[in-house]
Amino acid sequence: MIRTELKRGTAELAVLSVLEEGPLHGYEIGRRIAEQSDGALRYTLAALYPLLYRMEQRGWLRGEWETGPSGKRRRCYRLLARGRKMLKPMREEWVDLFRALRRVAKVTHA
Amino acid sequence: MGTLRLERTEADEVVRELAGHLEECYEALRAQGVSEEAAFSRAGAEAGNWAELRRGVILVKEGRMSDRVKQIWIPSLVTLSGWAVLGVVIWSPLMWESWNAARRGVILFPPLVILYWPWLLSLIFIGAAGAYLSRRAKATGWRVYLSGAFPVLTVGVVFAVTFPFAFVVDAQVAPFFKITSMLANVVSWIVLPGIALWLGVVVEGMLRQKRVAD
Numbered sequence: 471m472i473r474t475e476l477k478r479g480t481a482e483l484a485v486l487s488v489l490e491e492g493p494l495h496g497y498e499i500g501r502r503i504a505e506q507s508d509g510a511l512r513y514t515l516a517a518l519y520p521l522l523y524r525m526e527q528r529g530w531l532r533g534e535w536e537t538g539p540s541g542k543r544r545r546c547y548r549l550l551a552r553g554r555k556m557l558k559p560m561r562e563e564w565v566d567l568f569r570a571l572r573r574v575a576k577v578t579h580a
Numbered sequence: 581m582g583t584l585r586l587e588r589t590e591a592d593e594v595v596r597e598l599a600g601h602l603e604e605c606y607e608a609l610r611a612q613g614v615s616e617e618a619a620f621s622r623a624g625a626e627a628g629n630w631a632e633l634r635r636g637v638i639l640v641k642e643g644r645m646s647d648r649v650k651q652i653w654i655p656s657l658v659t660l661s662g663w664a665v666l667g668v669v670i671w672s673p674l675m676w677e678s679w680n681a682a683r684r685g686v687i688l689f690p691p692l693v694i695l696y697w698p699w700l701l702s703l704i705f706i707g708a709a710g711a712y713l714s715r716r717a718k719a720t721g722w723r724v725y726l727s728g729a730f731p732v733l734t735v736g737v738v739f740a741v742t743f744p745f746a747f748v749v750d751a752q753v754a755p756f757f758k759i760t761s762m763l764a765n766v767v768s769w770i771v772l773p774g775i776a777l778w779l780g781v782v783v784e785g786m787l788r789q790k791r792v793a794d
Contacts (some may be wrong), residue, residue, distance in 0.1 A: 496597060
């Protein structure tokens, strides 16, 4: 079970990574992250939505209301160019972090 | 969630979005065969801490306003103040001399050119100061350049307002000379200072990148 403090640090990269595949609304973003992480990363609304709004303000995402196939209106988030540019340095940051942890705390990752 | 301290339409949108999320969560649980009561309870738990959610949303939405102040207005005020102080320090002794001479009936042609270039070069530091403050508040792109070049934008507005009057007053002066004079003023007080300020912004950016790389 991953502690909330650790999960918080992963949220930006997780959100940007799932949106790299295509636009999604908030519920789908949370669901995809949980699915792709085998349930290890689950974000409550309190963690997810302030983050989405913050990333939107930074110009990394754009949220727009859309009508889905079921006829319901949902706010869909689309990754913008600036957000896409953040992915590479963020991923490299995590690689560096795991490399450092492997040396210090004998942590290995898949 | 209580009352969100936001504009009515914005608050409604946030509530609608969160409600939509919980609704989808509930429907997904029901589709898995979870009972209505259990699905309702588990969907509600998705929210996490409601007070934290409310705080988080307000902080981000309100932060947008304070971001603009920290990234644009404060740095712009600093560059404008720097421009004004520099102007007073460099130009006022000269203007004072000219005015005193005029009172004595002597027309003095102050050596503006001698002081203009040092003034222009020192604007690089003013632009860099504005860029530093703006980038420190995590601004990027046009916000940084706006903060650095704010003084020339102010001068530009003043010129845009006052120049048309030049065609009304001093009717004896030929339009060609007025236009030439205006262009000279625009180049001297807007274009070249703007370039100097923006140079400061660019140099600050390069030094910042070098610091990060080190």
